[in-house]
Amino acid sequence: EAGVTQFPSHSVIEKGQTVTLRCDPISGHDNLYWYRRVMGKEIKFLLHFVKESKQDESGMPNNRFLAERTGGTYSTLKVQPAELEDSGVYFCASSLLGQPNTEAFFGQGTRLTVV
Amino acid sequence: AQSVTQPDIHITVSEGASLELRCNYSYGATPYLFWYVQSPGQGLQLLLKYFSGDTLVQGIKGFEAEFKRSQSSFNLRKPSVHWSDAAEYFCAVVDFSGNTPLVFGKGTRLSVIA
Numbered sequence: 447e448a449g450v451t452q453f454p455s456h457s458v459i460e461k462g463q464t465v466t467l468r469c470d471p472i473s474g475h476d477n478l479y480w481y482r483r484v485m486g487k488e489i490k491f492l493l494h495f496v497k498e499s500k501q502d503e504s505g506m507p508n509n510r511f512l513a514e515r516t517g518g519t520y521s522t523l524k525v526q527p528a529e530l531e532d533s534g535v536y537f538c539a540s541s542l543l544g545q546p547n548t549e550a551f552f553g554q555g556t557r558l559t560v561v
Numbered sequence: 562a563q564s565v566t567q568p569d570i571h572i573t574v575s576e577g578a579s580l581e582l583r584c585n586y587s588y589g590a591t592p593y594l595f596w597y598v599q600s601p602g603q604g605l606q607l608l609l610k611y612f613s614g615d616t617l618v619q620g621i622k623g624f625e626a627e628f629k630r631s632q633s634s635f636n637l638r639k640p641s642v643h644w645s646d647a648a649e650y651f652c653a654v655v656d657f658s659g660n661t662p663l664v665f666g667k668g669t670r671l672s673v674i675a
Contacts, residue, residue, distance in 0.1 A: 449604070450604065452604075455602075479662065481662075481663075481665075486667070487667060488565070488664075488665045488666055488667045488668070489605075489651065489653075489663075489665035489668075490665070491662035491663065491664075494662065502662070505662065537604070537605060539605075550663070551607075552597070552604045552605035552606070553604045554602065554603055554604035555599075555604060555605075
């Protein structure tokens with residue numbers, strides 16, 4: 447069975463451009479989470495989907511970030527326009543409904559560099 | 562608010578030597594505790610977790626961790642390190658409901674030398 451997959455693995459964009467990150471969770475996992483790690487700092491929560499609904503988006507840094515999960519399958523995280531401080535590694539995780547963070551599986555992350 | 566402290570940013574050990582990575586947490590009650598590892602080019606992999614019961618938990622790849630309530634610690638140990646253990650290690654907590662986001666420490670990078 448495939449694990450959580452994220453695309454792209456790396457992205458380098460210029461300040462002001464738009465970037466869209468994608469996460470494909472494990473099939474059947476209704477919980478989907480986005481986290482981010484800025485260099486040298488801890489991994490921080492961004493938001494949580496249950497199926498297609500946003501359960502918790504308290505960690506989203508500002509309105510330049512837009513997350514969607516159409517149809518409750520894969521999710522996208524768009525950054526528009528990107529700023530230098532958005533650079534970091536973006537992780538996605540998924541888990542079964544009824545087993546939230548305690549049983550989450552993580553993807554390999556997308557390394558975003560804004561120059 | 563919950564917080565996790567990993568005081569060591571980078572540790573270097575010789576292959577075959579023992580290892581202990583430190584983790585302290587701040588939380589009003591006993592949380593669920595985790596250790597994750599990220600090898601180069603890989604995602605976060607769960608090494609082990611503590612929910613309740615025996616305070617010494619065994620994980621994959623020969624790792625173990627001990628929960629010490631009095632010290633608010635959950636240190637990760639391995640008796641003999643292999644070169645393939647070189648990676649970054651993250652301690653994380655979540656409250657006992659399991660319905661809040663994971664809170665991570667800043668990570669400890671482990672280098673293994675011959």
